[in-house]
Amino acid sequence: MTETTILAAYGLLVLLTILLQVLGGMQQLSLGYLMSSRDETRTVSGMTARLERALANSITAMALFAPAILILVVLDRTSSASLLAAQVFLIARIIYLPVYAFGIPAVRTLVWLAGFAATVVLYFLAL
């Protein structure tokens, strides 16, 4: 796996998160509401709400991770260190999704931190 395939794999993970969150919304809000223009605000609860928050966090993480990877690739500065950091990021975010979905405290914060730290490392390697 290279940094770019890891980035593509993370994109697929975020798409999976969107899909799971939509499936949860179908159960709680009905398909009719989801397909409407949602002019009245309805909220979800439980696992679907956690998936919604996990998705918001994944988008933030992606907006930071993607530029770091692309800078490294474009500048030809990839190394074993950047590959390791990207792998740590991906593994942390793969664990993050079920951990958040099932509401496991502490572990979620720890894996979030691992992903965050890996992103910081990538920016230092890119500089």
Add this chain to the structure above:
Amino acid sequence: MGPELTVLILAALLQVVTFAIYAIPANLELGMGYTLSARDREPTRQMSERTARLGRALNNMFEALILFGIAALVIQTTNQSTPDTAALAWVSLAARIAYIPAYAYGLCPGRSLIWAVGFGATVLMLIAALF
């Protein structure tokens, strides 16, 4: 420049256009006094239904744009562009353009179907980028 990157630039410009067609009516309806403030309180005046829909469409487009951006840039930097990935990129863009009026006019289930087309095209692009 590959076709995926051309589409990416157009998609970013579409984001700017969408921002404008949301922000202009939102400012008129909520009042500049509110929009220029720190927005510590809820606005006293309500946005119209259509403007609120444009706001939700804009939020959704940010998610779609960042995923599409990754797909397009990975395909380009790894030289994996094919006529298929180029076609998928154009399909994604067409879906996102159609998504805006579909949301503004409350098309049901058209909006969801259009969203699914854009989503599916991005998934296929990312899978193509992976292999």
